[in-house]
Amino acid sequence: MGIHDRLIEDVGLRRGVSRLTPEKIEKTVNAVLKNETGARLKVYSETCMRCGMCATACHYAQSHPDDPSYTPAGKVRQTLDVLLDKGGKVDPDFIYGMAQLSYTECNLCRRCVHYCPIGIDTGYIMTVMRRICHKLGVTPQYIQDTAHSHSATFNQMWVKDDEWTDTLQWQEEEAREEFPNMRIPLDKEGADIYYSVIAPEPKFRTQLIYQAAAIMHAAGVDWTMPAEPGWDNSDMCMFTGDFEMMGRLKRRHFESAQKLKVKRIVMGECGHAFRSIYDVGNRWDGWMWHPIPVVHSIEFFWELMRDGKIKLAKKYPGPVTVHDPCNVVRGQGLHEKLRELVRFLIDGDIVETASHGEHNICCTAGGGVINCGPPFKNVRVEGSKAKAEELKATGVKTIVAPCHNCHGGLEDTVHAYKLDMKIKFLGDIIYECMEKPEA
16 A cells, blocks of 8 residues: 555645646756755665664554555655655656645654654655645645635734734633733733734634633733734644745744843743744744743743742642643653643642653644644544554543644544543643632
8 A cells, every 4th residue: 555545635735736747846856855955864865774663653654554654664765765766757646645645644743753773854854745745836725725824814813913902802801700900911011921822722712811811810920912913823834834934924923022022932832833933933034043032831831830829729630641742742852841730730640641751642633734624634533543542541531731733633533532531731720720819
């Protein structure tokens, strides 16, 4: 079996390949490989020993144990190796399969790096394949629509400027019924904390803004949120391969914080957004480091609990298991602080999945895969079988998962594999258990 034996019809991919010619494909492939990759890709392509050790790393391969085409090495063999062997002389049908594989059968979770004896990063290779597909105009329709929203509105959900501020005002009014003196400060110059979120929060997870505001209020934090575009820290363009737009998004985000002269950016519970601001977008923009310090909410909430700024009225009933988002654990090493924070909050034990911490299995939604939409949902859910088996084996009822896409993927997994489990953000638990001043 291989990718061309399991093609799925997608209007974006089909329209994209219909516009291709062999000449355009060859020119684009070689331009990206020559001008944008360098020694890193060359080393990876020339040192892979096809030893198969990466097969045990990939949740798609674990969930399809009889099909080697799902292994990281198999994915590279079907994409990069063909491009190199043929010098970019491939047809549009090949590009269709390459796009489907790189966008929907790899979460860029980089678990494979930990299993490869020579450290080959298949996630990076698949990112290069996506970059080629973007330059060719061949991307899945749903995630491309999201990238278009980023380019038009600087947020991924087509939230209009007035809708953003109206939502914050609405959440402040709701919260002041519980906390009469609470405010959501907008454009407060010189605040200690600039709190940024992803666009799904004002669109359909407004309770998370409410909870974050309540936590800031209870902890006495000097904070603000921006009123202008730049507030959305998410970044589907990083996943489509539109690095130029990714750079615009990250520059706008940092500049909105610089304009307010804040001391730190605290990012809400999202993994990919943290990676795009902390490790990818800033590099594309040419900054050696961040113009303003950036911390994930895991670390920020941990600081609040460590310093006694949040008092608990009760503890959340355990036991629980912890899901480690790839981009803040493998990408930043926050697994220990995450567990320390959870131990602050729960009455009971953390029951670890068989794979956890830096070796945690991906939620199967990250890397933009869930954003590729309904055509590819079954592939994604089938790929989460290995994750479902590890979750079921814990025997617990609650998964703590501090990431939006992880919630989406885990919710689908819990439903598909009939796991009797609920999924909680850290903010959910802190808000539920903290002492509420003036309430």
